[in-house]
Amino acid sequence: MQKRLTRLLMLFVVLVSFSGCSVIEGIFKAGIGVGIFIVVAVVAVIIFIISKFFGRK
Numbered sequence: 001m002q003k004r005l006t007r008l009l010m011l012f013v014v015l016v017s018f019s020g021c022s023v024i025e026g027i028f029k030a031g032i033g034v035g036i037f038i039v040v041a042v043v044a045v046i047i048f049i050i051s052k053f054f055g056r057k
Contacts, residue, residue, distance in 0.1 A: 004053065011049065 028035070 007053070 030038075
């Protein structure tokens with residue numbers, strides 16, 4: 001239980017530490033192709049993390 005709570009807390013800190021406006025600004029500067037790649041990569045990482053939390057034990 002403590003290990004899961006620690007992981008969730010670390011995930012929360014990482015998500016909060018990203019400033020939404022600066023991320024969007026960087027995507028527009030880099031271009032739409034890179035932006036789509038970044039969004040797909042972030043979604044894949046989130047799905048991977050969630051599957052590790054709620055996967056088979």
